[in-house]
Structures are given as C-alpha cells and as structure tokens.
Amino acid sequence: MPQYTTFQPKPYRPRMSAYWYLDQWHYLRYALRESSSFFVAYFCVITLIQIATLKAGPTHYAHFQALMRCPVIIILNALALAFILLHAVTWFLLVPRVALRQVLNRPTPDLIASTPNFMVWFGATLIVALFILGVF
Amino acid sequence: MADTIILEVERFHPERDTEPSYQSFEVPLRADWMVLDALNFIKDQLDGSLAFRWSCRMGICGSCGMTINGVPKLTCETLLMDFAPGPVRVGPLDHFPVVKDLVVEMDDFMAKLQKVRPWIVRKDDFKPQREFIQTPAQLEAFHQFSLCINCTLCYAACPVSGLDSNFIGPAAIALAHRYNLDSRDQGQEDRLDIISQHEGIWDCTVVGECSTVCPKGVDPSLAIQQYKLTATKEWFKSFLLPRGKN
Numbered sequence: 211m212p213q214y215t216t217f218q219p220k221p222y223r224p225r226m227s228a229y230w231y232l233d234q235w236h237y238l239r240y241a242l243r244e245s246s247s248f249f250v251a252y253f254c255v256i257t258l259i260q261i262a263t264l265k266a267g268p269t270h271y272a273h274f275q276a277l278m279r280c281p282v283i284i285i286l287n288a289l290a291l292a293f294i295l296l297h298a299v300t301w302f303l304l305v306p307r308v309a310l311r312q313v314l315n316r317p318t319p320d321l322i323a324s325t326p327n328f329m330v331w332f333g334a335t336l337i338v339a340l341f342i343l344g345v346f
Numbered sequence: 347m348a349d350t351i352i353l354e355v356e357r358f359h360p361e362r363d364t365e366p367s368y369q370s371f372e373v374p375l376r377a378d379w380m381v382l383d384a385l386n387f388i389k390d391q392l393d394g395s396l397a398f399r400w401s402c403r404m405g406i407c408g409s410c411g412m413t414i415n416g417v418p419k420l421t422c423e424t425l426l427m428d429f430a431p432g433p434v435r436v437g438p439l440d441h442f443p444v445v446k447d448l449v450v451e452m453d454d455f456m457a458k459l460q461k462v463r464p465w466i467v468r469k470d471d472f473k474p475q476r477e478f479i480q481t482p483a484q485l486e487a488f489h490q491f492s493l494c495i496n497c498t499l500c501y502a503a504c505p506v507s508g509l510d511s512n513f514i515g516p517a518a519i520a521l522a523h524r525y526n527l528d529s530r531d532q533g534q535e536d537r538l539d540i541i542s543q544h545e546g547i548w549d550c551t552v553v554g555e556c557s558t559v560c561p562k563g564v565d566p567s568l569a570i571q572q573y574k575l576t577a578t579k580e581w582f583k584s585f586l587l588p589r590g591k592n
C-alpha cells in the first residue's frame with residue numbers, strides 16, 4: 211500500500227481592509243460619489259425646513275434666514291454644494307451605463323449619451339438664476 | 347537606463363506560512379519583455395519554487411491574471427518596461443483565496459459561472475438541419491460580451507466582490523447577458539431568476555472598475571445595468587399581469 215498524504219489545500223484567505231477605498235484614486239472617487247448622497251439628503255431637509263418656516267410666517271422665516279447666515283452653516287452648505295455638484299456630474303456621467311447605448315444600431319459615445327442631461331441641468335439652472343435675479 | 351529591474355513578488359507557502367510576504371528578485375529589463383517573461387526568468391534561473399499560472403502568452407487563455415502595482419492585469423500583455431525604473435510589485439489577484447504564491451483558487455468563480463447557465467438553452471425540441479444563421483445585427487447585439495476569456499480581473503477590481511463573497515460578479519453576469527441577447531437562446535427566464543436576486547445584479551453599486559480593467563474590452567458594468575432594466579421591466583410586468591408571463 212503506498213503511503214502518501216492526500217492534498218489538503220490550506221489557502222490563504224485575504225481579508226479586505228476597512229480602508230480599501232483609500233488604496234486607489236478611483237475607489238476614493240467612488241466612495242466620495244456614494245457619500246455625496248448624504249448631502250443630497252441634507253439639502254432636501256434644509257429645503258423642507260425652509261418651506262415649513264415660510265408657511266409658519268415671517269418671524270419663523272427670519273429665524274431660518276438668521277440660522278443660514280451662521281458661519282458654521284455657511285461652511286456646511288458650501289461643502290454640501292461641492293458634494294451636490296459631484297453627485298450631479300457623476301450621476302449624469304453614469305447615464306450611459308444605465309441607458310441603452312444603441313442609437314441607430316451603433317454604440318453611442320458616453321459623452322453624447324450624457325450631454326442631453328447636462329443641457330437640461332444647465333437650462334434649469336439658468337431659469338432659476340434668472341428668476342432669482344428678478345429678470346422674470 | 348539600468349538594464350535590470352527589481353520585481354517584488356508575493357510569496358505564500360500553504361504548509362509553512364500563515365500569511366504572504368514579499369521577496370525581491372533582480373531581473374533583466376528588456377524592451378520586449380512582458381511581466382510574465384520576468385516571472386518565467388525567475389522560475390527558470392533564480393527560484394524554481396515560484397508558483398504562477400500561464401499558458402498562451404497572447405491574452406487568450408486568461409490564466410495569467412495578477413495584481414501588478416495594485417492593478418489587476420494580464421501579465422502576458424503588460425510590458426515590464428512600463429514600470430521602469432521599478433520596483434514592480436506582483437501579487438495574486440485580489441479577493442481570491444491564495445493557493446500558493448501567485449496562484450489563486452478559482453472554484454467559487456467556476457461555480458458561479460455554471461449557475462448562470464452560460465450556454466445556449468433551448469426549451470423546444472428544435473433540431474437544426476444546418477447552421478442557425480445569425481445576421482450581423484444579431485451578432486453585434488452580443489458580440490462584445492462573448493469576448494470574455496474568464497480571466498477574473500474584473501472580480502479582482504470589484505470591491506463588492508471582495509466585500510460580499512456571494513456576489514455572482516461581473517464576468518458571470520456579462521456572460522449570462524451574452525446568451526440572453528443571443529437570438530438562438532431561450533433561457534432568459536431561468537437566468538433572470540438567478541441573476542435578479544440580491545447577490546446578482548442588485549449587489550452592484552456601479553463602481554465601474556470591472557469594465558476599466560477588462561483586457562478584452564468587455565463592459566460587464568454595462569451588462570449589469572442593462573440587466574437591472576430588464577429585471578425591473580419584468581417585475582412591473584409580473585406585478586401588472588400576475589397571471590400571464592407575456
């Protein structure tokens with residue numbers, strides 16, 4: 211009877227670091243994109259509070275405005291704006307991933323698939339800006 | 347320019363080591379050498395115990411995938427010169443159990459691949475008397491997804507694969523999609539049941555690195571997102587028309 215040891219694999223099972231998103235720039239970019247959703251939620255809450263205080267009367271709205279002028283809130287809002295821009299740009303650049311890219315039976319270049327979204331976004335921003343500046 | 351380069355190669359011996367470590371080798375830096383040539387030089391001239399997989403040396407068999415300086419690549423297609431003056435770090439593919447040195451265990455991937463039935467499924471007893479002709483347009487629909495060589499670089503690049511070992515993963519879904527888009531296939535419904543589960547398409551958070559690292563230009567990320575659309579449409583259909591499937 212031949213004496214031998216049967217193969218008993220003992221593979222090394224690597225564990226992923228909790229900081230894996232710091233390993234490469236594209237992972238960090240992804241992590242920033244995902245965390246930008248937090249700031250989207252933050253702006254939604256701020257807008258809801260704004261509407262509620264507007265409905266509650268001038269005194270409440272004045273309080274809200276005073277709160278918004280507080281330096282901490284200004285810094286937080288500037289940060290949130292930066293993340294919202296990142297969220298919007300990365301989302302629109304992802305459109306070609308989620309939409310069928312076959313137009314006229316040819317693959318559509320990514321940028322062409324995203325461009326209509328950017329155009330609608332800029333158009334809407336322009337209308338809101340003109341409205342705030344009192345052009346309408 | 348120096349005529350040698352340092353290769354830092356990850357070593358792991360399952361009988362001796364509890365975790366991998368790096369070993370440095372000095373190899374010739376030749377303009378026409380790929381990283382795989384440098385590994386073969388080490389095996390032939392410096393240390394015959396180094397274990398790694400390769401076969402075709404022309405980007406076809408998909409067996410030589412490794413992590414080079416943190417990025418999953420086919421070593422037979424990656425020029426050594428691109429990393430001069432070095433050092434170059436070569437490790438096994440991330441997110442796979444390491445059998446020895448640069449060799450990873452593929453069993454889990456193979457099981458997932460089989461699960462999605464990546465072959466033509468017929469439900470009728472259709473017996474073709476001659477070739478089942480495909481028009482150029484029908485071929486174009488699935489062609490890019492059929493270029494997959496099962497190298498699993500996309501799994502190594504995907505953090506979701508690393509965090510959730512149940513995730514079916516990019517290549518298996520891309521290959522399932524390839525057969526769904528094939529006009530000869532009738533297995534879409536069976537595959538959808540498997541792939542529309544949480545561990546299938548819904549685990550994907552669109553990191554997109556699978557498509558970036560793919561050496562064959564397959565776009566697994568696109569396949570997954572297209573599959574999400576199909577799954578959503580099917581869900582609405584079954585919700586609105588619960589009795590009839592069509």
Ligand code: SF4
Nearest residue numbers: 494495497498500560
């Ligand atoms: S999809 Fe690309 S990266 Fe993934 S296994 Fe296939 S060929 Fe390799």
Ligand code: FES
Nearest residue numbers: 402403408410422
């Ligand atoms: S050796 Fe076959 S793909 Fe590299």
